[in-house]
Amino acid sequence: xxxxxxxxxxxxxxxxxxxxxxxxxxxxxxxxxxxxxxxxxxxxxxxxxxxxxxxxxxxxxxxxxxxxxxxxxxxxxxxxxxxxxxxxxxxxxxxxxxxxxxxxxxxxxxxxxxxxxxxxxxxxxxxxxxxxxxxxxxxxxxxxxxxxxxxxxxxxxxxxxxxxxxxxxxxxxxxxxxxxxxxxxxxxxxxxxxxxxxxxxxxxxxxxxxxxxxxxxxxxxxxxxxxxxxxxxxxxxxxxxxxxxxxxxxxxxxxxxxxxxxxxxxxxxxxxxxxxxxxxxxxxxxxxxxxxxxxxx
Amino acid sequence: xxxxxxxxxxxxxxxxxxxxxxxxxxxxxxxxxxxxxxxxxxxxxxxxxxxxxxxxxxxxxxxxxxxxxxxxxxxxxxxxxxxxxxxxxxxxxxxxxxxxxxxxxxxxxxxxxxxxxxxxxxxxxxxxxxxxxxxxx
Numbered sequence: 001x002x003x004x005x006x007x008x009x010x011x012x013x014x015x016x017x018x019x020x021x022x023x024x025x026x027x028x029x030x031x032x033x034x035x036x037x038x039x040x041x042x043x044x045x046x047x048x049x050x051x052x053x054x055x056x057x058x059x060x061x062x063x064x065x066x067x068x069x070x071x072x073x074x075x076x077x078x079x080x081x082x083x084x085x086x087x088x089x090x091x092x093x094x095x096x097x098x099x100x101x102x103x104x105x106x107x108x109x110x111x112x113x114x115x116x117x118x119x120x121x122x123x124x125x126x127x128x129x130x131x132x133x134x135x136x137x138x139x140x141x142x143x144x145x146x147x148x149x150x151x152x153x154x155x156x157x158x159x160x161x162x163x164x165x166x167x168x169x170x171x172x173x174x175x176x177x178x179x180x181x182x183x184x185x186x187x188x189x190x191x192x193x194x195x196x197x198x199x200x201x202x203x204x205x206x207x208x209x210x211x212x213x214x215x216x217x218x219x220x221x222x223x224x225x226x227x228x229x230x231x232x233x234x235x236x237x238x239x240x241x242x243x244x245x246x247x248x249x250x251x252x253x254x255x256x257x258x259x260x261x262x263x264x265x266x267x268x269x270x271x272x273x274x275x276x277x278x279x280x281x282x283x284x285x286x287x288x289x290x291x292x293x294x295x296x297x
Numbered sequence: 298x299x300x301x302x303x304x305x306x307x308x309x310x311x312x313x314x315x316x317x318x319x320x321x322x323x324x325x326x327x328x329x330x331x332x333x334x335x336x337x338x339x340x341x342x343x344x345x346x347x348x349x350x351x352x353x354x355x356x357x358x359x360x361x362x363x364x365x366x367x368x369x370x371x372x373x374x375x376x377x378x379x380x381x382x383x384x385x386x387x388x389x390x391x392x393x394x395x396x397x398x399x400x401x402x403x404x405x406x407x408x409x410x411x412x413x414x415x416x417x418x419x420x421x422x423x424x425x426x427x428x429x430x431x432x433x434x
Contacts, residue, residue, distance in 0.1 A: 038310070041309075041310055041311045041312070042309050042310070044307050044312060045307045045308060045309045045377060046309075048307065048368075048375060048377055049377055052340065052366070052368060052377075056340075147310060148308065148309040148310055148379055148380070149379075149380075151309075152364075152379060214338045214339060214340045214368075215337060215338065215339045215340070216339075216340045216341070217325060217326070217327050217339070217340070217341035217342075218326060218327055218341075218342070222342075223340060223341075223342060223366070226342045226366065227366065230364075230379075233379075234309065237309055
């Protein structure tokens with residue numbers, strides 16, 4: 001059985017750990033608020049963008065833009081993997097990487113080459129370990145307050161690579177923020193741009209029947225050609241925002257659990273400590289009583 | 298008094314302007330256009346440049362925009378831009394630095410018409426406009 005001193009030390013150590021996890025929890029909570037503000041600020045833009053794009057796509061011939069046309073022979077598949085830079089956030093990164101991995105297994109064929117764009121250190125490290133081809137990596141983005149320009153820079157490179165046939169398909173893996181307790185890894189196709197959903201079109205039609213009579217300058221097709229790459233940037237930006245928010249939420253949950261585990265441990269340890277102390281006192285008493293009895297003779 | 302239109306300038310990062318205006322002039326890709334109340338529905342891409350509008354109190358405002366498009370409706374103008382700043386929010390020092398950097402890069406790469414060249418030119422354009430708008434009174 002551990003001595004009293006040992007148990008005391010252990011209790012002190014657990015208390016310190018609890019302090020750290022508590023602090024991390026609070027830091028994550030405040031960062032989460034920041035990230036959520038970013039998401040809220042983005043919503044008006046995203047909503048309007050989707051509305052205009054939806055109505056434009058309805059009017060333009062869908063096969064007119066090369067970004068919309070699937071390639072016949074898919075050889076080079078590119079994955080944008082969004083993970084966090086730092087750990088201590090439960091199964092967050094593992095889930096994202098698993099998603100990418102499962103996708104690769106499903107897609108893997110005779111001569112399909114995979115390449116990666118990494119946001120976040122964890123995903124990058126995994127790619128390195130698995131000896132996957134990393135085309136570009138961006139650390140210190142996810143989880144911080146980043147600007148739209150990072151999304152447009154990366155997006156532009158992806159669009160260019162797609163147009164020059166370097167990539168035939170581009171996907172993005174990110175963590176969708178559902179709620180504080182739930183963040184789900186999502187795989188989404190970026191390029192070729194999947195057919196723009198009809199529900200959006202319906203929504204916009206409901207929102208305003210005025211759309212079909214818009215005068216467009218320079219032309220519907222030219223506008224669409226300008227907006228489609230932007231749509232890719234917007235999606236990347238949105239994915240990064242979601243991943244950042246999810247990371248902080250996941251870390252908050254993980255740290256909350258850790259703090260709870262610390263509390264449980266402390267309770268147990270205190271119990272053991274008290275028992276041991278009581279046992280020591282009892283033993284001492286026995287000694288005294290034993291000694292007194294012996295003296296009586 | 299003239300009927301006002303609602304002007305909204307939105308970037309992915311924030312809503313820059315949401316205000317009533319009497320007239321809005323924006324740099325459309327086929328030329329500058331002005332919008333008054335009752336405009337025909339109109340959709341256009343924007344050049345890097347400046348949006349001018351006069352608010353309900355006859356005060357003129359200038360907003361820098363880059364990379365976006367605008368939608369005009371009879372009672373509303375919405376501008377979606379990748380970046381936009383009010384004149385007072387322009388970081389002149391940063392713009393000047395960007396201008397110098399872009400000029401240097403352009404001088405080096407004049408011979409090549411590749412992506413970097415285009416990028417430098419776009420950044421030069423942005424910097425120039427920012428400086429010009431910041432200098433307006």
